[in-house]
Amino acid sequence: MLEISNLQVKVGGKEILKGIDLSIQPGEVHAIMGPNGSGKTTLAQVLAGRVTYEVTGGSVRFEGKNLLAMKPEDRAREGVFMAFQYPVEIPGVSNAYFLKAALNAIRKYRGLDEIDAMDFVTLIQDKAKLLSLDETFMKRGLNEGFSGGEKKKNEVFQMAVLEPKFCILDETDSGLDIDALRLVADGINTMRGPKRSMLVVTHYQRLLDYVVPDFVHVLVDGRIVKSGDADLARNLEKHGYGWILEEAPKPQAARP
């Protein structure tokens, strides 16, 4: 579904990703872990299409198509979704209105009619139950005055409504208390299926206790230095990143 080869990315002239190779098949959940500043969020943002990140080499193909050549909105319409670490607020635009606009933009791209108003209401009510969101939530301005936890729930709620093929979850667990974490993880798990893939970016193991990944990759200084299964994440939790750093091959050219 997603083929990343030798992806190199600069931000403000500084090299952040130094050649990432990653292959994600339909139905797989991959976790990206790594210490702060290793390039996790950069990877997520580049896949979603943020223009401030300059791709200097490599390629990303999504279902065979050149993802990097697509505008962010077209990536979304093709089925890529990113749950943000820090979702923005848009005052005066209700959650429901925003989601409907998003859903219809995606439907239009796929040659479908706009969703029927009643069908939409039913759809969001169903999905809201999944995350225990109440009715008033839909009428509130998009993330306007939301707590950190509400914002994260809203990201997963949007993901549930838009039903993307490929989900990027950027530090979705940060700022969640244990109950909210469980709810969000349940939401994510109900979306797992043979046709949907996920890339879970996280600093800590705790989300992965609930959303158990098929593969875990450790990102250090812009490179994937180790890959494994869910056990790798548990080891990291126990021993920290230090042992991996020692084990990892040293970069060939030392930085000044």
Add this chain to the structure above:
Amino acid sequence: MVSKSAIQEQMAKQEYKYGFVSDLDEETVPKGLSEDVVRLISHKKKEPEWMTDWRLRAYRHWLTMKEPTWSNVRYPPIDYQDIIYYAAPRPKKPVNSLDDIDPEIRSLYAKLGISLQEQERLAGVAVDAVLDSVSVATTFKEKLAGLGIIFCSFSEAVQEHPDLVRKYLGSVVPFNDNFFAGLNSAVFSDGSFAYVPAGVRCPMELSTYFRINAQDTGQFERTLIIADPGAYVSYLEGCTAPIRDKNQLHAAVVELVALDDAEIKYSTIQNWYPGDKQGKGGIYNFVTKRGKCLGDNSKISWTQVETGSSITWKYPSCILQGDNSQGEFYSVAVVNNYQQADTGTKMLHIGKNTRSTIISKGISAGYGRNTYRGRVQIHKGATNARNYSQCDSLLIGSTCAAFTFPDIQVQEPTAQMEHEASTSKIGDDQLFYCQTRGITPEDATNMIVNGFCKQVFLKLPMEFAVEAQKLIGVSLNLEGTVG
């Protein structure tokens, strides 16, 4: 909500949709201003002597006045002798009914999207269409007359209802009020007049469509609305003008009078030609609008959506004279390219327990300059007066500017005042977020802007709210301002 695809389509089409010129046979007076021109205008309109005298007094006073310079707008000096002060389409025959109207004018209104017939039949809106100063047709007059409501052109009111006009003309905005009101008082050519008798609730929205067509003409319309005790009326005003390279002057005066328990709601969508992308041409919109809550428990509410004009200078205000009277001002002002707006309101609390609400939303893009200027005065004796003011600015891009000049004067210790202000910018973060949900940056901007204006749009009559939303999309020309 209007569908976004419709807005997009319109945006794609053109920058200023109403920029066509109709080739009408117009009757004009020579350029320039003098006592003779004032007399000529009055004569052409077959006005009674008192009206002519009033104009002349206004003119003589105007000569002693200086153009105001305190506002936060910049423009080259206006040559008042280089303006044609009167232009009327020459009718092929006298206008008795809608069917008699010049087909050119009819098609012009059709282009504007206000077919008079349609309006009459479907919308239940009575339209008094003012084209280059002369009222072309007043629809629904008979139906309204049955209720004792007078809705006609100002000229007609001068002829048919001189007592009402004499009693109230200049009672809210006297001719010595300010430079532009003085000029208007001398040369006003037409406008609308509405009178709703005691206890009558006007069953339909009264509506006027103003349009400047002839070249080098100034438009100086004068509107007077009177609501007798217990009456209610909602009035809508929409404005467009064709594209011209030269700046045109529009100096209107609107006076509202609400007696005991009466309510007047006045809504404006102003979409005069804003000038081109380099700031060439466009309307100078120097307008004095004021309402007087003369009676106890009366209410006057202004709602405006200002998207057009190269310069807007406008402060729809309320004099809250009656006890328990209420004033409201809801405004959205949009500037793009080189447009400048200096707009706001004055709320003068004189009566006891008077209340006022001010909600102002300024949107700036391109090189636009947007100024909110408001004055809230609580006079001595206006016990328990209350005011709530909120002015928010939204910036799009980094070359525009927003200013806020609130002025609060309180002479009464029992007053309760609240003032809130905010400035925000449509951020790349917001746009990117929307994009990752499949929404284009243009649609996202539209959505953010509409969210920002929502509080004001809710105050507009339904059809107007839809139009306002479309207009803002068009005037921000979103494809140009984002990414």
